[in-house]
Amino acid sequence: MSQSIADTLQVRWLGRVDYQTTWQQMRDYTDNRDQNSPDQLWLLEHHPVFTQGQAGKAEHVLAAGDIPVVQTDRGGQVTYHGPGQLIGYFLIDLKRKNIGIRPLVTGIEQSLVEYLNQQGINAAADPNAPGVYIDGSKIASLGLRVRKFRSYHGLGLNVNTDLEPFLRINPCGYQGMQMTRMSDFGLTQSVEQAGTELAPVIAKLLDYTHIQWDK
Template structure:
């Protein structure tokens, strides 16, 4: 499947660390003609800790593994029932800056949630998407050689308990919510396709980049 020049892949339920390493390898091997890709995935239970992350934001010992990774941000949780989309994009070809990509990702989430009658919003200084101050979607990116990887996560229908064992994204007491809490019964696949559609709609089209100038 392709959408606005992106190859869309559904990886199913895949362990976190090999997926992360595959993103790194794909980004490192990119050339001028390497396709952009969107990877849709669910992960088995895992905490991930960003580059500036503080381990003390894990509030208690658990059996859930924690992986220190190379995106920005603090600690978050991934588990089955959460939609994760990784954006492997050549930002130069899209003519988009990192801050613009973050705003675009947030808008795609807001538009997707609006399709289900939910009024979501940004919060200044706290990347992600919120409903009445509670977090329903998280963002985290890494850019290497002008190309992005990592991406976003949207809580659809999952066990939210592991979020109570951390300060989500470094914020003490931050409430985490999901689509199911609002009576949304859409399947994971439907939400995935809808969100991919919004991302593809908002992404600038690809353009040729002078290799000498890149």
């Protein structure tokens, strides 16, 4: 194993893409990767979609309306993805990186907290509810899947998302969960810019010494 492979995070910007197509691409990469395959962070937006995690319950989808609901294989319950939300998918060889799933989740949460703090937003993780919060309102959600020590799925950070669709569900299974977004605090980043700013924070907190950008 090359030390440089374990220390390198390849970051890809995919633009606005279909959820199910990207989900299949994640599974394909996870199934086909070998010891020389780089760990990757995929940054993107999705077209509007509700996704049900493995713990999801149908009653938490209140009124999907014209937005499709997709049953997926990540952890957690129902959430919304759509334009204006930064998605980060973590395709990591946990055994090679010598990191467990709980430390990975904690590292992702702390990356989001540190990034938002850099932007002047006082955010925090909640040990009892995965994600990142500002005064009780949720700004970022997490949901991962690990198969054969390889992770996929990841985070959703509300940058300038339309929050109305969250009213159609109980976000992450919590009735009345209040959602927020970066633009509510006067920030004007595009989703791509937010991803470009967040990626180095993620790399640092997950102990990658080199970022390889692939746009």
